[in-house]
Every structure is written in structure tokens, then in C-alpha cells.
Amino acid sequence: MxxxxxxxxxxxxxxxxxxxxxxxxxxxxxxxxxxxxxxxxxxxxxxxxxxxxxxxxxxxxxxxxxxxxxxxxxxxxxxxxxKNPYVVEAVKKQVEELPFIPRRFTADITIQAAQALVNKTMSKDYRVLFTPSGSAAVGLALKIARKATGRHKVISMWESFHGAGLDTISVGGEYVFKKDMGPLMPGVLKGIPYNGYRNLINSEDPEEIASFCLRYLEYMIENEGNIGAVLLEPIRATDTHIPPRSYFEGLGRICDQNGILLIFDEIPTALYRSGTFYVHQQFGVEPDILVLGKGLGGGIIPQAAVLVKTEYDCAGDISLGHYTHEKPALGSAAILATIDYIDDHKxxxxxxxxxxxxxxxxxxxxxxxxxxxxxxxxxxxxxxxxxxxxxxxxxxxxxxxxxxxxxxxxxxxxxxxxxxxxxxxxxxxxxxxxxxxxxxxxxxxxxxxxx
CATH class of the missing domain: 3.90.1150.10 (Aspartate Aminotransferase, domain 1)
Structure with a gap:
């Protein structure tokens, strides 16, 4: 290379x-x-x-x-x-009160954190699982999509990044993460990401570019079949490509018509980084599965989460995210403190x-x-x-x-x-x-x- x-x-x-x-x-x-x-x-x-x-x-x-x-x-x-003092104090307090919640137990702090994330959504119709990293959260989202749809194929985008695990480099679109890695996860197809500056049709019209990307996505679905999910970053964090609202409206329609789950990876972009608490809120289309991470832990605790529409809470017979820190006491304290700080300081x-x-x-x-x-x-x-x-x-x-x-x-x-x-x-x-x-x-x- x-x-x-x-x-x-x-x-x-x-x-x-x-x-x-x-x-x-x-x-x-x-x-x-x-x-x-x-x-x-x-x-x-x-x-x-x-x-x-x-x-x-x-x-x-x-x-x-x-x-x-x-x-x-x-x-x-x-x-x-x-080192946000509000988050630091909340984590310190949690360490002294309850530093860890063993598997099969729960606590008020982690329930509050899950509810706080759901309450920030438009529909407030989600269930939550916590994970220790964004990469693990994306992997969990892919597992939920397979379980809910009975289909293992997923369409993700070229040039995307979803984590460095073997499953997440499979759905990611950057070569440097895949080099010399051999066979990756089967059933992954790559779509064309929205790019308003460099695109295959040499257009500067956002609507025309969005239409082209969506037509290609439909072409993939029609000719491949058995697609369970579409995974993408609503706004790509690395080089900040921002599709028009019509792109997301079309994306939602295509997924609904084909029984495909829509997964948004907002790990680096949520919590108002993009201007709205969740990125997709500015486009008016809710995903079936939302993946969060990075700033979720207030810059202190490694913390991620998966929010899944209630109707897809269908995996009670398998261990989806059997993590040591699946009910994270410190992470939950950081989440609540981060959200409170964001709200209190507008x-x-x-x-x-x-x-x-x-x-x-x-x-x-x-x-x-x-x-x-x-x-x-x-x-x-x-x-x-x-x-x-x-x-x-x-x-x-x-x-x-x-x-x-x-x-x-x-x-x-x-x-x-x-x-x-x-x-x-x-x-x-x-x-x-x-x-x-x-x-x-x-x-x-x-x-x-x-x-």
C-alpha cells in the first residue's frame, strides 16, 4: 500500500x-x-x-x-x-455509591440512563442495550437485524466507518481497515454514499445526487434479494457529507416497502454535534435501530448504546449482548450527567x-x-x-x-x-x-x- x-x-x-x-x-x-x-x-x-x-x-x-x-x-x-466538572462529579459519586452492577441485576441509575436516551427520540418508542464500545454496538445492531428479519444480508456504504472489529470492518468501506484481513463477514453489499461534491454523475444538484444514490440502492435490493438491513451514517463524520431531506424520505420508503430495517450509526455525530440531539431528527426520519457511542460517556467513560424500535424486541431467546458491563453503573452516571449538562447549558x-x-x-x-x-x-x-x-x-x-x-x-x-x-x-x-x-x-x- x-x-x-x-x-x-x-x-x-x-x-x-x-x-x-x-x-x-x-x-x-x-x-x-x-x-x-x-x-x-x-x-x-x-x-x-x-x-x-x-x-x-x-x-x-x-x-x-x-x-x-x-x-x-x-x-x-x-x-x-x-474533564467536564459536572460529569466528573457524577462519576465520582457513582463510584462511591455503586461502581458495578453484576449481570442479572439492575439499578435505578442504568434504567434512568436508558430512559433518558429514549426520551430524546421523536417517537419515544425504543428499547435499549448498552455496550462497552461503538464497534460492539454496531455488531449488536447487525445481530438484532438478522434476528428480527430472518435475513443475514446488509447493505452498507463505501467510504464508511463503523468500527474496527472483524464484523464492523466488513460493513465499513475504508480499505485501510480491511487490508490483509482475508475473508470477511458474508452477506455484506456496498451502496454508493451520498456525496454532494464528488459523485459518479458529476452533479452539483443535491436532489439529483440523492435520487441517483436511491435508485442504485433499489437496484441492489431488486437484484440481490434477502436484504435484512441498510446501515449508514446519516451525516458522514469524516468528511461531513450532508444529504438533503428527500434522501432520507426515500430511504425510509424503500426500507418500508421491502421489509428492511434502517440502521443509523450516529456514534461520532449525535448529542448535538450535528445541530440536533440525534442527527436524523433534522431529516424527519427515524431509524429502526440507532447506534450511539463516543461522547455518550461524557469524554470520560467508554460507553455506547443501541436503541431498537419496540416492535423488534424479539430476541429474548438468545444472548444478544452478553457483556460484563451490560448495565454500566459508571457509564449510566456519565450519560445522565452529559445529557443534563447539555440541556442545562443549552x-x-x-x-x-x-x-x-x-x-x-x-x-x-x-x-x-x-x-x-x-x-x-x-x-x-x-x-x-x-x-x-x-x-x-x-x-x-x-x-x-x-x-x-x-x-x-x-x-x-x-x-x-x-x-x-x-x-x-x-x-x-x-x-x-x-x-x-x-x-x-x-x-x-x-x-x-x-x-
């Missing part, structure tokens, strides 16, 4: 720019990174590490040298900020205001720099796609990487997706001033690197 192919998946850990970055690290950082490499298995996109950190609070991470980074990456789990409304601010600022940025091919924003899910030429839309991977390191050196961290997209997931507690500083720094980077 070539470096360019790796960069297409976001892996830039072995480039010449990374080598230059390593040369400026302190002795303490270098020692810790060397110890890290001796301690952990290597894997693409995670190793070698950038730096060693000593703290994470609010919107910032701090490295061992005391340098702070405004973190617009955060593994998409810091909606309420790092972070949903705040997200909408900040989103409008960012849209204006980034549109101004695009007017100043020809390298910006497209800007996509939903709430505080932000993607800036860099191109060499706006007409040809040729990806500018090299510039994206150079901008990343320019910003890292000056204290801004974010993800590069698809090789050429600057992907920003700032926490909902970010200030307008911090957002403006990030835009200004990228503006500065484009000007400096363009020369």
Missing part, C-alpha cells in the same frame, strides 16, 4: 513532514514516544504518536512540555469538553449559533483562497476540502498535510480525512473567539504555505 493510498485514508504518520515534526520534539517527549512504541502494537493512523500529553480539560489538551492545543479532533467524544441552541458564525467565517475564507474547493457544515461538524484546481477538483493532499502540521506547531489539532479534507469537530463548549482563532490560523497557513 503506497503512502498516497494511506494518506487517502488519513494516515500521515510516516511522511517527511512527520519526520520534521519529530525533530523538534523535546527529549522528554521523544523518550515517551519511544517507550510507547516498545509497549504497544503498531497500527495505521495511530502510531507512531504525535506527542505525549499530560492533561485534557475543556477544549484543550496539554502536552508534557506544557504546550496547549485547541483540540478540534478529540476522537469525536468531547461534546461537553474534557448547548443545542449554542451549537446552532456557533454553526452560523462558522459558516460565515469559512465562506469568507473560501473567497480568499482558491485552494478551498468546498465547505460543508452541519452544526459543529465541519469539513474544508482542499483542491489544486476548483474546476477539476483534484485533491490537494500535500497542502492538507502541510496545513495540519503548520497548525499543530501553533497549537491547533484536527483530523485530515480522505487525504485532503480538514475535518473539525470542536466541542460544543468552544467559544466564538476560539473558533475565530482557528479560522484565522488556517487563513494564515494558506497564505504562508501558498507562497
Amino acid at each position: 503506497s503512502l498516497n493510498e494511506l494518506k487517502r485514508e488519513g494516515d500521515i504518520n510516516k511522511s517527511s513532514l512527520r519526520s520534521q515534526w519529530n525533530k523538534q520534539l523535546s527529549e522528554q517527549s521523544t523518550t515517551l514516544l519511544q517507550e510507547d512504541e516498545r509497549s504497544f502494537l503498531k497500527q495505521s493512523m495511530s502510531t507512531p504518536c504525535l506527542e505525549a500529553v499530560s492533561d485534557a480539560e475543556g477544549c484543550y489538551i496539554t502536552d508534557v512540555n506544557g504546550k496547549k492545543y485547541l483540540d478540534f479532533h478529540g476522537n469525536s467524544l468531547h461534546q461537553v469538553g474534557y 448547548l443545542g441552541e449554542r451549537c446552532q449559533v456557533l454553526s452560523a458564525f462558522m459558516r460565515d467565517e469559512l465562506n469568507k475564507l473560501a473567497e480568499r483562497h482558491e485552494c478551498i474547493g468546498d465547505i460543508r457544515i452541519a452544526g459543529l461538524l465541519i469539513s474544508i476540502e482542499l483542491v489544486k484546481d476548483k474546476g477539476t477538483k483534484e485533491r490537494h493532499d500535500d497542502l492538507a498535510e502541510r496545513v495540519l502540521y503548520y497548525c499543530l506547531e501553533r497549537g491547533l489539532s484536527f483530523k485530515v480525512s480522505g487525504g485532503n479534507c480538514l475535518t473539525w469537530h470542536p466541542p460544543l463548549v468552544v467559544t466564538e473567539e476560539e473558533l475565530w482563532c482557528a479560522v484565522s490560523l488556517v487563513d494564515e497557513a494558506f497564505t504562508a504555505l501558498g507562497k
Whole structure:
């Protein structure tokens, strides 16, 4: 696999720019990174590490040298900020009162957490299972779909990500997770994801693109048969592609007509990250199964959940999610504290205001720099796609990487997706001033690197 192919998946850990970055690290950082490499298995996109950190609070991470980074990456789990005092206190209290709930028992805290998630849905017609990770939650959703429909086939999307387990890389659409893995889970077919900027019909009309994707999906269903579920990210987290409402209306109709369950993976995008508590609420179509994770644990506890429409509560004769932490005391406390904090501090409304601010600022940025091919924003899910030429839309991977390191050196961290997209997931507690500083720094980077 070539470096360019790796960069297409976001892996830039072995480039010449990374080598230059390593040369400026302190002795303490270098020692810790060397110890890290001796301690952990290597894997693409995670190793070698950038730096060693000593703290994470609010919107910032701090490295061992005391340098702070405004973190617009955060593994998409810091909606309420790092070390949120409200969540920390709730988890501490739970540790002292009831740290663990053994299997076959329950407690008020975990029932409250499940009900809180259901109460945030439009229909309030769901049952819940908790899992320790998003990947496990997606696997559980696939099992429920098989049990409920009696069909094992599932349609997921190219370029998607649903986790790193063997089942979830099967339904995922990124090659770097499947390389050398041999036979994967049978019955998985790949549909064409919505992409308003790069698509097979070279269209810029959202309705036309949505119609094309849906027609292809129907073609797959008609010619394959025995499809039990369609799985997708309503808004793709990595490069923020946002389908029109008609896409979801058509998706719901197709699934209903064919007895297919609709599964939405909102692991990195729920909890107002996209502008609504659950992403699908802005499109008016509820899934049969909803998968949550990442920020669900308040940036502290690894926590995920599966919400299933009540009519598909049909697996009482099998062990669907026989997890050690299937009734998580600490995770439930974190869930409740996170939701309360979001509601009490009106972070949903705040997200909408900040989103409008960012849209204006980034549109101004695009007017100043020809390298910006497209800007996509939903709430505080932000993607800036860099191109060499706006007409040809040729990806500018090299510039994206150079901008990343320019910003890292000056204290801004974010993800590069698809090789050429600057992907920003700032926490909902970010200030307008911090957002403006990030835009200004990228503006500065484009000007400096363009020369």
C-alpha cells in the first residue's frame, strides 16, 4: 500500500513532514514516544504518536512540555469538553455509591440512563442495550437485524466507518481497515454514499445526487434479494457529507416497502454535534435501530448504546449482548450527567449559533483562497476540502498535510480525512473567539504555505 493510498485514508504518520515534526520534539517527549512504541502494537493512523500529553480539560489538551492545543479532533467524544466538572462529579459519586452492577441485576441509575436516551427520540418508542464500545454496538445492531428479519444480508456504504472489529470492518468501506484481513463477514453489499461534491454523475444538484444514490440502492435490493438491513451514517463524520431531506424520505420508503430495517450509526455525530440531539431528527426520519457511542460517556467513560424500535424486541431467546458491563453503573452516571449538562447549558441552541458564525467565517475564507474547493457544515461538524484546481477538483493532499502540521506547531489539532479534507469537530463548549482563532490560523497557513 503506497503512502498516497494511506494518506487517502488519513494516515500521515510516516511522511517527511512527520519526520520534521519529530525533530523538534523535546527529549522528554521523544523518550515517551519511544517507550510507547516498545509497549504497544503498531497500527495505521495511530502510531507512531504525535506527542505525549499530560492533561485534557475543556477544549484543550496539554502536552508534557506544557504546550496547549485547541483540540478540534478529540476522537469525536468531547461534546461537553474534557474533564467536564459536572460529569466528573457524577462519576465520582457513582463510584462511591455503586461502581458495578453484576449481570442479572439492575439499578435505578442504568434504567434512568436508558430512559433518558429514549426520551430524546421523536417517537419515544425504543428499547435499549448498552455496550462497552461503538464497534460492539454496531455488531449488536447487525445481530438484532438478522434476528428480527430472518435475513443475514446488509447493505452498507463505501467510504464508511463503523468500527474496527472483524464484523464492523466488513460493513465499513475504508480499505485501510480491511487490508490483509482475508475473508470477511458474508452477506455484506456496498451502496454508493451520498456525496454532494464528488459523485459518479458529476452533479452539483443535491436532489439529483440523492435520487441517483436511491435508485442504485433499489437496484441492489431488486437484484440481490434477502436484504435484512441498510446501515449508514446519516451525516458522514469524516468528511461531513450532508444529504438533503428527500434522501432520507426515500430511504425510509424503500426500507418500508421491502421489509428492511434502517440502521443509523450516529456514534461520532449525535448529542448535538450535528445541530440536533440525534442527527436524523433534522431529516424527519427515524431509524429502526440507532447506534450511539463516543461522547455518550461524557469524554470520560467508554460507553455506547443501541436503541431498537419496540416492535423488534424479539430476541429474548438468545444472548444478544452478553457483556460484563451490560448495565454500566459508571457509564449510566456519565450519560445522565452529559445529557443534563447539555440541556442545562443549552448547548443545542449554542451549537446552532456557533454553526452560523462558522459558516460565515469559512465562506469568507473560501473567497480568499482558491485552494478551498468546498465547505460543508452541519452544526459543529465541519469539513474544508482542499483542491489544486476548483474546476477539476483534484485533491490537494500535500497542502492538507502541510496545513495540519503548520497548525499543530501553533497549537491547533484536527483530523485530515480522505487525504485532503480538514475535518473539525470542536466541542460544543468552544467559544466564538476560539473558533475565530482557528479560522484565522488556517487563513494564515494558506497564505504562508501558498507562497
